[in-house]
Amino acid sequence: MIRPWCNKLGTALLVTACSIFLNMGGCDLFGWLPHPSDIVVDPPNICPQWDVDCDQISNAVETNGANAYLGLDPQVANANPSIAHGTYSDGWIENALNLPNVGTGYSHYIGSDTVDKDDWGTLDVVIMIEAGGRDWYNDNHPPPRIGIGDLSHGDATSHQFGGQFPPHSCHENGLEVDIRYVRNDGAELPLNIAGPDSLKYDISATADLMNYLIANGDVVLIYIDTAHAYLTDSGQDILHHWPGHSDHFHVRISDPDGTGN
Amino acid sequence: MHFKLTIVIASVVIVSTFVIALTVGGDSLTGRLIVKLEKDNRLMKLAGADGRSAEFYVSDKYWVHSVTVSPHGDYAAFIEEAGPRYTDTGSAAHPKIALVVLDEDGRIVARANTDVKMYDWSPDGRRLALVTFAPCDPDYEFKCPTGAWIFDIEQSDITKITDTAYAIRWAEHDSLVYIKSSDGVLSYNPVARTMSKTAYLDIDFSPDGEYYLSHPGFERDSVIQLYETGTNKNVAGLLPQDTGNIVGWAFNVGHFLHFVNVVEELETAGTGPIKVIKGRKVKTAVNTIYEPGGRLVVMTFEGTISPWCGDGSTLIIERDGKLVLVEIP
Numbered sequence: 001m002i003r004p005w006c007n008k009l010g011t012a013l014l015v016t017a018c019s020i021f022l023n024m025g026g027c028d029l030f031g032w033l034p035h036p037s038d039i040v041v042d043p044p045n046i047c048p049q050w051d052v053d054c055d056q057i058s059n060a061v062e063t064n065g066a067n068a069y070l071g072l073d074p075q076v077a078n079a080n081p082s083i084a085h086g087t088y089s090d091g092w093i094e095n096a097l098n099l100p101n102v103g104t105g106y107s108h109y110i111g112s113d114t115v116d117k118d119d120w121g122t123l124d125v126v127i128m129i130e131a132g133g134r135d136w137y138n139d140n141h142p143p144p145r146i147g148i149g150d151l152s153h154g155d156a157t158s159h160q161f162g163g164q165f166p167p168h169s170c171h172e173n174g175l176e177v178d179i180r181y182v183r184n185d186g187a188e189l190p191l192n193i194a195g196p197d198s199l200k201y202d203i204s205a206t207a208d209l210m211n212y213l214i215a216n217g218d219v220v221l222i223y224i225d226t227a228h229a230y231l232t233d234s235g236q237d238i239l240h241h242w243p244g245h246s247d248h249f250h251v252r253i254s255d256p257d258g259t260g261n
Numbered sequence: 262m263h264f265k266l267t268i269v270i271a272s273v274v275i276v277s278t279f280v281i282a283l284t285v286g287g288d289s290l291t292g293r294l295i296v297k298l299e300k301d302n303r304l305m306k307l308a309g310a311d312g313r314s315a316e317f318y319v320s321d322k323y324w325v326h327s328v329t330v331s332p333h334g335d336y337a338a339f340i341e342e343a344g345p346r347y348t349d350t351g352s353a354a355h356p357k358i359a360l361v362v363l364d365e366d367g368r369i370v371a372r373a374n375t376d377v378k379m380y381d382w383s384p385d386g387r388r389l390a391l392v393t394f395a396p397c398d399p400d401y402e403f404k405c406p407t408g409a410w411i412f413d414i415e416q417s418d419i420t421k422i423t424d425t426a427y428a429i430r431w432a433e434h435d436s437l438v439y440i441k442s443s444d445g446v447l448s449y450n451p452v453a454r455t456m457s458k459t460a461y462l463d464i465d466f467s468p469d470g471e472y473y474l475s476h477p478g479f480e481r482d483s484v485i486q487l488y489e490t491g492t493n494k495n496v497a498g499l500l501p502q503d504t505g506n507i508v509g510w511a512f513n514v515g516h517f518l519h520f521v522n523v524v525e526e527l528e529t530a531g532t533g534p535i536k537v538i539k540g541r542k543v544k545t546a547v548n549t550i551y552e553p554g555g556r557l558v559v560m561t562f563e564g565t566i567s568p569w570c571g572d573g574s575t576l577i578i579e580r581d582g583k584l585v586l587v588e589i590p
Contacts, residue, residue, distance in 0.1 A: 238535070
């Protein structure tokens, strides 16, 4: 996976060096050239605006009140605190991260749960959602924003994260998220692609959205309603049919530190 | 044991703007109600062995779905939703949902105005077991179960039997109502009006009750399992390999499993691993009828599963634009 800010490192260094070169009269290529020891270069800020300490935990996540218990500092690089334990259907999360309810290109719909009870995950799933949202926004996708549903259950007060999350059978260890199919009318509302509402289903945008998620996370499967989604994974064994997935699709990423814990 | 695959070519008739060529097996259509739902909420009825079909019922509501025919072919039922669940302006609209029952002539004989999510016929075709859901939150989908009920068609009487139910099945072999609940699988005796907890893991019993299928839980990454009802033992090892996906129990008698293996040719668009399907063509669709007790492939035949639905005594398959009825004598 290539993080977009990695490409910016080379560009930033080149621009900085050129700028200094020009300021010192370097336009005359045959004139005076500074001795390398005369050049003082401030370290370029290679961190993206949304993650100023470059620790891959976004500023929004680090300043999210629900995550205060972790003591994350947006100015200081923090290690990934989250660990997925057990399995998708029998597991829990250590030091889960709460997804900010709104971010670039996405919005979390609360659904049937109370605020900050249904949106806890590992850093990897949070990164996938946030980066997918930025890609969605940067590629000029029109509204709606990506509709993010349930991640894993959690309680910031008791610090209990993951575990059983009815009516889900999975969603237990912070590696899964439910997302709405994309509507073509811009409304940030549910969409059931199996009924008459399917006229409002934007198939192409939904395919784009899934590809953004795959580009930003180690997606191992996506549950969809294959009869109505009109999507294929070209034999890559990512898309699977599951009843009950006509009003959202379900994305699962691999366990970043393996399944042994 | 003998099985018959009946394919008899009959006449071609024009229905609406398209042509159906119908093949039926002699008298197999006599007295049977076979219906199909069109996209504009029209129910069509297969009208005779010569292939005629006729408009059966037209709904002026927003969405008709979950059409079935009763076990003896006396009634058809469907779920009707009065409006969209959500409006374009952002405010949720709670649709009026009903379970509607029609007689053979398309007349409404019973209607249960309730948030029905799924239902199943009693073996005698006179009652329905159903589960209801309601939105837990006005902005979200129907997630919260609100009860399981028995609906008596002839009495137009509906009775609640439990508060929390996710799925329901009225078993043919013992006439008990099986309910998937948060407390496991329950059985309800509609005569004694008693509820019991069972050790079963699921409710998809074969018509003769010898076996049941256990479908993986919501979002669980596992496969369908087969259990022997008497011992409650997993006998998935009896299932054949390379026969495609399980469709379900094939007929309303015995314990014949229907598998279908479909190979499609897709026309796709887009870049990236996920692509949009612009067109699909079925190259081959091989059906297998299998009897797990004897590990016996009873028959194989080609064809896709038809949108026409009947009383369950036959399979209705489409092949080369024609209907094929597959029967057990």
